[in-house]
Amino acid sequence: MRPLEFEGSGAEYFKIWIVNVLLLICTMGLYYPWAKVRKQRYLYANSTFDGRNFEYHATGKQLFFGYLIAMTCFIIFLILQNISPLSGSIVLLLFFLATPWIIWRSLQFSTRMTSFSNVRLAFNGSLGPAYLNFLLLPFVLLLIVYVIPASAAVTLTMMDDISAAMIGGVVAVLALVVSILGIYFYAYLRKRNTSYVINGYRYGQGVFSVDLETKQYLKIILKTFGLAILSMIVVFAILAAVGSAVGVEDEFSAIQESMQESAKESIEDPDAAPPGPPPISGSFAILIGLVYFFIILVSLIVSAYSLTRQRTYSFANAKLDQNVSFVSTLKARSLAFVMVTNLFAIVLTLGLATPWATVRVLRLMLNNTLIDTDVDIDRYISQQQSEQSSLGEQIGDAFDVDIGIGL
Numbered sequence: 001m002r003p004l005e006f007e008g009s010g011a012e013y014f015k016i017w018i019v020n021v022l023l024l025i026c027t028m029g030l031y032y033p034w035a036k037v038r039k040q041r042y043l044y045a046n047s048t049f050d051g052r053n054f055e056y057h058a059t060g061k062q063l064f065f066g067y068l069i070a071m072t073c074f075i076i077f078l079i080l081q082n083i084s085p086l087s088g089s090i091v092l093l094l095f096f097l098a099t100p101w102i103i104w105r106s107l108q109f110s111t112r113m114t115s116f117s118n119v120r121l122a123f124n125g126s127l128g129p130a131y132l133n134f135l136l137l138p139f140v141l142l143l144i145v146y147v148i149p150a151s152a153a154v155t156l157t158m159m160d161d162i163s164a165a166m167i168g169g170v171v172a173v174l175a176l177v178v179s180i181l182g183i184y185f186y187a188y189l190r191k192r193n194t195s196y197v198i199n200g201y202r203y204g205q206g207v208f209s210v211d212l213e214t215k216q217y218l219k220i221i222l223k224t225f226g227l228a229i230l231s232m233i234v235v236f237a238i239l240a241a242v243g244s245a246v247g248v249e250d251e252f253s254a255i256q257e258s259m260q261e262s263a264k265e266s267i268e269d270p271d272a273a274p275p276g277p278p279p280i281s282g283s284f285a286i287l288i289g290l291v292y293f294f295i296i297l298v299s300l301i302v303s304a305y306s307l308t309r310q311r312t313y314s315f316a317n318a319k320l321d322q323n324v325s326f327v328s329t330l331k332a333r334s335l336a337f338v339m340v341t342n343l344f345a346i347v348l349t350l351g352l353a354t355p356w357a358t359v360r361v362l363r364l365m366l367n368n369t370l371i372d373t374d375v376d377i378d379r380y381i382s383q384q385q386s387e388q389s390s391l392g393e394q395i396g397d398a399f400d401v402d403i404g405i406g407l
Contacts, residue, residue, distance in 0.1 A: 001327060004366035008046030010356030016042050017355040033067050034060030043358075044114070047366055052381070058113035097135070104130040111201065117381050125200030133192050141189060145182045149174060183225075187217035194314050203320060210318040220313065224306045231301065235294040239287065297340065304336035315369070330368035338364055 020035035037060045044054040073095065081088030104127050111121040152174050191214045201208035308330045315328040342357035 001370040001372045002050060004047060004049045004369045006047055006363040006366045008042065008359060010359045013042060013359055014355040033063030036063060043362060049371060052117040055115045056113060057115065100130040100134040101127065103134050107197065119204040119381065122202040123200045124202055125196055129196055133196050137189050137192065141182065141185050144178060144185055149178055183221055184218060187221050188214045190217045198318055206321045208318060208320050210314060212314065212317055216313055220306065220309045224302060227305055228302045231298040235298060239290060300339045301336045304339055305332040308332045308335055325372045327370040328368060329370060330365065334364060
């Protein structure tokens with residue numbers, strides 16, 4: 001088992017990043033495609049395995065066409081939204097209908113523009129499954145989670161001959177059923193999306209394959225929810241202790257009384273000037289800040305746990321030509337630490353630490369991506385170089401968006 005490596009540095013990448021930022025400002029964003037190409041070429045060139053590196057072959061001109069279309073559509077949407085909300089809604093609907101095509105086209109373009117050791121990658125997934133995975137199934141999930149409960153709530157409010165106890169029982173049962181269906185369907189959706197992407201990848205003539213199960217994703221999601229609930233309980237306990245120590249409860253009661261008195265005065269004298277906001281002490285403001293801090297902290301920890309568990313499972317079941325296997329050793333604790341410290345560094349430096357944050361995450365990801373092969377890797381790559389098809393070396397202008405499947 002050998003890991004991938006990243007040989008670049010934050011200082012080197014900072015020079016590219018700061019130039020990109022300045023040119024983006026000077027060109028009012030039009031330089032974005034060329035900025036992305038410069039960024040990708042540096043990051044790819046410094047991502048290596050066994051002394052061989054990746055390469056990014058796209059040009060700014062290729063990306064600019066898709067970028068120009070996206071910006072034009074966005075401007076049209078803003079104009080129509082101000083002129084006619086209905087027209088703006090129609091444009092938004094058309095965008096959602098085109099989303100699977102954009103994702104499919106993006107996967108084709110981004111892989112075709114990527115090579116490893118002079119062998120191009122490709123994506124051969126079909127468009128039909130893309131519409132099923134990225135439009136139809138998410139719409140069904142939306143129906144389960146939002147539309148069904150909303151419809152049931154409207155129906156219950158229209159029934160006059162039903163008791164409050166009966167309504168409570170129906171709501172409890174419905175909430176349980178919707179939660180179970182929603183979580184299971186989300187796990188099924190994650191499994192399908194990941195399988196679709198990995199099974200569509202090609203390395204030269206080599207075929208990636210993966211065999212995933214919904215129940216494994218269901219276990220990961222349930223554990224993620226459990227971790228989130230446990231973390232929030234701990235956070236609320238800490239905040240309650242801090243609040244009690246600094247006497248926030250009395251201040252909160254005073255604020256409630258002030259608001260009630262203001263509301264009473266407004267009712268008695270409607271012509272009176274609206275009351276100003278109640279005063280907030282320094283300790284209360286600090287507590288509010290701690291609430292936001294802990295929410296962000298818990299979100300990052302839970303996200304790190306979910307991503308690493310899904311990554312470990314999908315890598316363990318992925319193969320390349322049934323000869324090359326993959327292992328992810330990325331731990332939630334390590335990823336969460338990097339994410340949290342990166343956030344602090346970016347905030348404290350007003351964004352200037354972004355290049356170092358990017359390099360830290362990429363290095364962590366690559367160093368914890370191990371590749372094992374039952375055949376000699378040099379011979380396998382040489383075979384792919386000789387067998388790789390010359391068809392489709394360039395697929396022209398395309399949208400290029402990032403597809404996140406936890407890899």
